[in-house]
Amino acid sequence: MKNNILIEITGLKKYFPIKKGIFQKIVGQIKAVDNLNFTIRAGETLGLVGESGCGKSTTGQSILRLLEPTEGSINIYIEKHLNNGKNICKYDLTNLEPKELIKLRKEIQYIFQDPYSSFNPRKNVKSILSEPFLIHGYTDKHDIKNKINDLLLDVGLKPDHLERYPHEFSGGQRQRIGIARAIALKPCFIVADEPVSSLDVSIQSQIINLLKTIQAKYRLTYLFISHDLSVIKYLSDTVAVMYLGKIIEMANNEDLFCNPKHPYTESLMSAVPIPNPKHIDDQILLKGDVPSPANPPNGCFFHPRCKYAKDICKKEYPTMQTYNKNHYVFCHYSSTLQLRPLNYNMR
Numbered sequence: 537m538k539n540n541i542l543i544e545i546t547g548l549k550k551y552f553p554i555k556k557g558i559f560q561k562i563v564g565q566i567k568a569v570d571n572l573n574f575t576i577r578a579g580e581t582l583g584l585v586g587e588s589g590c591g592k593s594t595t596g597q598s599i600l601r602l603l604e605p606t607e608g609s610i611n612i613y614i615e616k617h618l619n620n621g622k623n624i625c626k627y628d629l630t631n632l633e634p635k636e637l638i639k640l641r642k643e644i645q646y647i648f649q650d651p652y653s654s655f656n657p658r659k660n661v662k663s664i665l666s667e668p669f670l671i672h673g674y675t676d677k678h679d680i681k682n683k684i685n686d687l688l689l690d691v692g693l694k695p696d697h698l699e700r701y702p703h704e705f706s707g708g709q710r711q712r713i714g715i716a717r718a719i720a721l722k723p724c725f726i727v728a729d730e731p732v733s734s735l736d737v738s739i740q741s742q743i744i745n746l747l748k749t750i751q752a753k754y755r756l757t758y759l760f761i762s763h764d765l766s767v768i769k770y771l772s773d774t775v776a777v778m779y780l781g782k783i784i785e786m787a788n789n790e791d792l793f794c795n796p797k798h799p800y801t802e803s804l805m806s807a808v809p810i811p812n813p814k815h816i817d818d819q820i821l822l823k824g825d826v827p828s829p830a831n832p833p834n835g836c837f838f839h840p841r842c843k844y845a846k847d848i849c850k851k852e853y854p855t856m857q858t859y860n861k862n863h864y865v866f867c868h869y870s871s872t873l874q875l876r877p878l879n880y881n882m883r
Contacts, residue, residue: 541613542725542757543576543599548608550591550598554830566830568594570781572608576774578724581751581758583772583789585765585804587826591781592761593649596727599759600644601629601637614643614724642672642721649730651714655702661688661713662698668720687716690750692742708739715746719754727759732767744771765808769793769878774862777801780837781829787863793878797857797865799842802875820876836868844873 550569553562569591576582584592597603599610610629615622627640648654655664665684674680685695691712702710711731718726728747732740744767751758762768768775769789776786777800785798796802806820822841827833833840839849846869854866867873 540577541575542578543759544609544611544613545572545574545599546609546611548572548595548598548610549606550594550603551606564830566828567781567832568829569598569605570829572783574776574783574786576725576757576759578757579751579755580773581760581771583768583775584759584761584778585763585768585775586778588763589826589829590778591829592763592778593729595778596646596729596759596761599629600646600727601632602646605630612640612644612725638671642668643723644725645718645721645723645727647711647714647718647726647728647731650734651710652702652707654714655710657702660699660701661693664702664713665698665717665720668717672721683720687720690719690753691716691746706739707735708743711735711743712746715743715750719750719756722754723756725757725759727761729761730763733762733764740767747771765804765878777804780827780832782837782866783864784838784867785863785865787860787865791860791863795859795863796875796877797859797863797870797873798838798867799844799873799875800838805878806876808878836866844869 548569549567549571552566552568554564554566555561556563572595574582584595586592594603598605608630612627612629613624614627616625629637629640632640662684665687666680669680669683684698688695688697693709693712693716702713705713731747732743735743747758748771750756760768760771772789774786774788775792776783777798778784779800785792785796785801792801793805796805803820803822824841827837827840835848835850835852836842836845836854839845842849848868854868857865857867857870859865
């Protein structure tokens with residue numbers, strides 16, 4: 537693989553047209569994802585964090601072409617066993633025809649936030665987990681049955697669950713079924729879209745640990761989407777912070793949480809709850825509302841809510857600043873600000 541890179545995103549955009557009038561004339565665009573550039577190394581987890589509506593889920597769905605990107609390239613480097621040995625094959629997902637994309641689906645999968653809405657309520661677990669194999673040409677029913685039984689064991693369910701329907705399971709069990717479906721064909725890349733946000737806290741920890749276990753067993757690479765920084769910190773090797781359709785800061789896990797460079801990252805960290813009754817809440821409260829992605833502010837998108845903003849922030853979008861080789865931030869004053877790290881809240 538190219539420097540061990542599995543996923544390479546360049547200039548990814550996803551715009552939704554705004555239509556008005558009887559003739560549905562396009563009068564504007566919602567820039568849900570606006571010019572993203574990042575890579576994910578094989579076997580690692582990239583955590584994508586930000587407020588609701590910042591474009592996290594749209595990013596994940598665009599990468600797998602569940603939504604068609606407006607612009608940009610999505611390259612995936614897959615190791616193939618060919619006649620002359622192992623070769624790395626590059627695929628640009630944005631240029632693949634539907635038939636080619638279907639063949640590649642076995643390598644890229646999605647874990648949904650609400651698995652119940654992604655299941656056919658008329659199908660039992662056996663049918664749900666058989667479907668990926670049947671779509672991709674598996675015909676040996678006995679082999680499929682053995683594979684399904686192995687999948688159930690991998691995600692902590694029992695073979696006698698096969699004849700049950702989705703409504704007969706708890707939320708945590710449904711998410712386990714969703715995970716089993718995602719790993720059925722042994723993909724190399726999975727987008728996990730807030731897979732624990734709708735679950736009880738006690739169940740969340742079980743699912744998070746399950747994701748780590750199957751990542752090691754199947755050698756998976758994750759794009760893990762969440763608004764919970766504590767979950768991101770536990771799971772991720774690299775963290776990207778999104779705001780209004782753009783990545784505004786990206787760094788390895790330790791560097792980002794110990795040395796944040798963007799005021800928005802600082803405010804997110806201050807909101808992480810501390811399980812200490814003596815802790816004094818000193819959360820940084822952002823002023824105003826999140827601007828509309830259909831009409832973002834001039835200059836830095838975050839400046840209307842930033843307590844450090846100055847005149848230049850209102851006029852010019854910041855250029856990328858680099859720290860410690862792999863720490864990227866878009867802020868005019870990132871080199872001079874002394875921002876609070878995550879562990880500040882735990883004192």
